[in-house]
Amino acid sequence: MDLSIVIPLKDEEESLPELCAWIEKVMQANNFSYEVILMDDGSTDSSWEVIEKLHAKNPLIKGIKFQRNYGKSAALNEGFKVVQGDVIITMDADLQDSPDEIPSLFQMIKNDGYDLVSGWKKKRYDNVLTKNIPSKFFNAVTRKMSGIKLHDFNCGLKAYRRKVVQSIEVYGEMHRYIPVLAKWAGFRKIGEKVVEHRPRKYGTTKFGWERFVNGFLDLTTIMFIGKFGKKPMQFFGLWGSLFFLLGFIMSIYLVISKFVDHEFALTNRPAFYLAMVVMLIGTQLFLAGFLGEMIARNAPERNSYLVEDKIGLEK
Ligand code: UDP
Numbered sequence: 001m002d003l004s005i006v007i008p009l010k011d012e013e014e015s016l017p018e019l020c021a022w023i024e025k026v027m028q029a030n031n032f033s034y035e036v037i038l039m040d041d042g043s044t045d046s047s048w049e050v051i052e053k054l055h056a057k058n059p060l061i062k063g064i065k066f067q068r069n070y071g072k073s074a075a076l077n078e079g080f081k082v083v084q085g086d087v088i089i090t091m092d093a094d095l096q097d098s099p100d101e102i103p104s105l106f107q108m109i110k111n112d113g114y115d116l117v118s119g120w121k122k123k124r125y126d127n128v129l130t131k132n133i134p135s136k137f138f139n140a141v142t143r144k145m146s147g148i149k150l151h152d153f154n155c156g157l158k159a160y161r162r163k164v165v166q167s168i169e170v171y172g173e174m175h176r177y178i179p180v181l182a183k184w185a186g187f188r189k190i191g192e193k194v195v196e197h198r199p200r201k202y203g204t205t206k207f208g209w210e211r212f213v214n215g216f217l218d219l220t221t222i223m224f225i226g227k228f229g230k231k232p233m234q235f236f237g238l239w240g241s242l243f244f245l246l247g248f249i250m251s252i253y254l255v256i257s258k259f260v261d262h263e264f265a266l267t268n269r270p271a272f273y274l275a276m277v278v279m280l281i282g283t284q285l286f287l288a289g290f291l292g293e294m295i296a297r298n299a300p301e302r303n304s305y306l307v308e309d310k311i312g313l314e315k
């Protein structure tokens, strides 16, 4: 199978028939073998009934319905588990992404060797104040922190080599950082393509400004886990030791000065309290690192590596 198109959706009943008809048209025109996986993320409208009807007409249109709303990341993650295509496309259900972009995204993965291609909504049809401007800032920070040169991390329209989606786990609000997750997993060829963006035709947006707060916390998590997730002691141990050492040196200084300067009431000196606090923080950090290390040691994935290729051995 050439293509699996994974579409997370919540309350998009009006868009679905139009979207699926458009996808079918593009697939037929390009002679792709494909499947569409509609991920109903706890819709409360009639989206699921619409999906059932679409499937009855074309069995290549498949669906998974969540018991409740789990979020876009969860929907993508669950969809990624069942894909059969060589190339996976993700796109939004609201007709803001155009299915006409699929063939060229497919070519970039199949022929140009990209592992992941992210859409770039260069000309964007969303609210300027709540979406476009915060988004610029968000993308700049993510670019800086991750070292990945993409303009638009959060574009719903993306293409992946199947191996990529099978090697990453998307949860929380991390659908915005899939390129970062892919990079940590060792996929180097990450590209972007300018894609057409369209105004929302039906329904309303599911994401407001608060997504940026959660988004940034998730970025911190990803960066931290990517760097120190398997060796927490290298972070906490280092800082813990430094803090403790600093407090310890201060204490020694205080004790010496007590005798030299005949300063008898150590507790009268602010530095005394500082030294205590710094040593305590140091111990706590060290302990956190130690506990982290114990957890990492027992984690089921402690020895799961991604093998890129093999020679002389069965693949
Ligand atoms: N979506 C989802 N679960 C959610 C929120 C959104 O599956 O909890 C879907 C939504 O139906 C749409 C896509 O994610 O297909 C992008 O959402 P939306 O268009 O509201 O975001 P925006 O384009 O405004 O950033």
Ligand code: MG
Pocket (backbone or CB within 6 Å): 092, 094, 096, 200, 205
């Ligand atoms: Mg949208």
